Amino acid sequence: MPRILLAEDDEIMRISIYDRLRKYGWQVDEAEDGRKALALYEKNQYDLVISDIRMPGLDGRTLLDTIRRQSLDTDVIIMTAYGSIEDAIDCLRRGATEYILKPFDLDDLVIRITRLFSHQAVRTRCEILEAACGERRHHHRLIGGSKAMQQVYQLIDQAAPTPSTILITGESGTGKELAARAIHDSSPRRDKPFVSINCAAIPDGLMESELFGHEKGAFTGADQRRKGKFELADNGTLLLDELGDLAAPLQAKLLRVLQESQFERVGGSRSIRVDVRILACTSKDLDREVEAGRFRRDLLYRLQVIPLRMPPLREHREDIEALCQAFLQEINTLHGRTVTISASAVACLKQYDFPGNARELRNIIERASVLCRGMEITPADLPAEIAGRSEPAAGDLNLGARLAAAEKECILTALRESGGNRTEAAKLLGISRKNLWEKMKNLSLE
Structure with missing residues (x-):
């Protein structure tokens, strides 16, 4: 519920505004002078401050300056019966959101407040979207009928x-x-x-x-x-x-x-x-x-x-085919292709334990769809440990290839032992979580 601070030394005006705002379900705190308003502001969180410009103890301009030094999120409406164009410009320059001359129609005040709260809601949603827009989301719904x-x-x-x-x-x-x-x-x-x-x-x-x-x-x-x-x-x-x-x-x-x-x-x-x-x-x-x-x-x-x-995916292998189809549909749209997957490739995938679960499956499907020789993913396009091929070949003495294969097997074993928990897997391997992530990425396990 939006919370409003009302600062007005005229008792009749203050009560009138207070009663009208409360009818709309807003929470309103009232203060009869600037010092009490400032004390309330420093104690509580307010979405809007409505203040008279001339008050005993502390005037509206000083209250506005204090609020603006602490926050740019709280909107401030300044009211006055002694207004001039110069006063209005000065208050707006200091950061006031609205400037209203007395006497005014309370319905007009309600309309202005409603508009300000709508703008605040939009600002909040924009902040959330801005924080989320950098996240990479490959799929947006749960898939599987198992x-x-x-x-x-x-x-x-x-x-x-x-x-x-x-x-x-x-x-x-x-x-x-x-x-x-x-x-x-x-x-x-x-x-x-x-x-x-x-x-x-x-x-x-x-x-x-x-x-x-x-x-x-x-x-x-x-x-x-x-x-x-x-x-x-x-x-x-x-x-x-x-x-x-x-x-x-x-x-x-x-x-x-x-x-x-x-x-x-x-x-x-x-x-x-x-x-x-x-x-x-x-x-x-x-x-x-x-x-x-x-x-x-x-x-x-x-x-x-x-x-x-x-x-984990190994407990509902029957969903692997549906997941493959969903991932391929998304990847094809992204890359402008029409790659499919063969039944034999799906059968190979169903035999694999997937320590990285659906995320690992998606990465495998994306890699295979990009590197496959034709427009259909076959077992030959899948990683060796899934397709059942030995890697490297028995006669291959290339040290780099053998070290990479051994490193990959160690990482997969650690992930299985830790139940897919990367922090625990990194501890088992004696490396940092960041180092593990980099190795998984290089070995196409991420």
């Missing part, structure tokens, strides 16, 4: 209409983010923001600011107030991807948000209340992480209200 996937669809249908927190678990590449998107799209919040953040991809020092935002001057380089993911997702859904990698201090802060639905920005003291549905994804065994002391048990209980396990 019994394992039907169980996933059934749970989504049951849980999506509720506000309950859902913990989505599964190996890397099983479609956890797609399941989260399906939950949001099937929920009453489908027309509200869907915001995601990868907890493993952001350094610990920046993660708090990404989640909760920061105030101007909170740290070096914080030259403006910035909203975090929780604020951007207000009234919508927030996906916490790879939550198992969240640092312990942030786990405590996240637990508080889940309990109280409020938080403070980095460097700030005012509490910000949000209405956000939380979805969390992880490829880690959080029960094991709890036993090892790396994850809070109370946070796990809060997140695991409804558990959803995404099955």
Whole structure:
């Protein structure tokens, strides 16, 4: 619900405006002078400030300047009965959104406020889209008619209409983010923001600011107030991807948000209340992480209200053909081709365990579609370990080829041992997660 701060020293005017705005369901706090208005502003989060320009203690211009130093997101409407063109220009230059001369029609004020809130909603959606536009999404829906996937669809249908927190678990590449998107799209919040953040991809020092935002001057380089993911997702859904990698201090802060639905920005003291549905994804065994002391048990209980396990591809091999067709349709559209896949190639794929799951399958199909000799993918176009060929050949003593084959087999074994968890696989291999990612990319395992 939008929150408005009304600063007006004329009691009759203040009450009239207050009563009219409350009729439209907006939350309104009132102050009879500038100092009380500033105290309320520094304590609470407001979407709009409506202020008289002449008030005892602190005038509207000073209040406007203070607000603008702290935030560019809060709109400000300045009212005055002593207006002039010079005053209006001065206030607009200082950052006021609107300038209204008294007396005015309250219906006109309501129209202006409604328009401002609509613009704020558009700005928020633009921020979300800007953050998401850099993400590469190969497919946008869950695919498969197997019994394992039907169980996933059934749970989504049951849980999506509720506000309950859902913990989505599964190996890397099983479609956890797609399941989260399906939950949001099937929920009453489908027309509200869907915001995601990868907890493993952001350094610990920046993660708090990404989640909760920061105030101007909170740290070096914080030259403006910035909203975090929780604020951007207000009234919508927030996906916490790879939550198992969240640092312990942030786990405590996240637990508080889940309990109280409020938080403070980095460097700030005012509490910000949000209405956000939380979805969390992880490829880690959080029960094991709890036993090892790396994850809070109370946070796990809060997140695991409804558990959803995404099955690995080896548990629903019957969906491989449908996945291949869906991937080929998308890749053909992207590349302007009409490549198909043979039944024998599909049969080979069904014999493979896919430690990288559907993500690995897609990459294999994309590579094969680009490099295939004709317009049909055959077993000869598939990697050697899938098509059943030995690599390198027995008489081939090329050291580079043999080392690459051995390295590939080690990585595949580590991924199988870790259940597809790349962090654990990197530990088993004695390399960094970044190094593992680079090797998987070079060996066409990514």
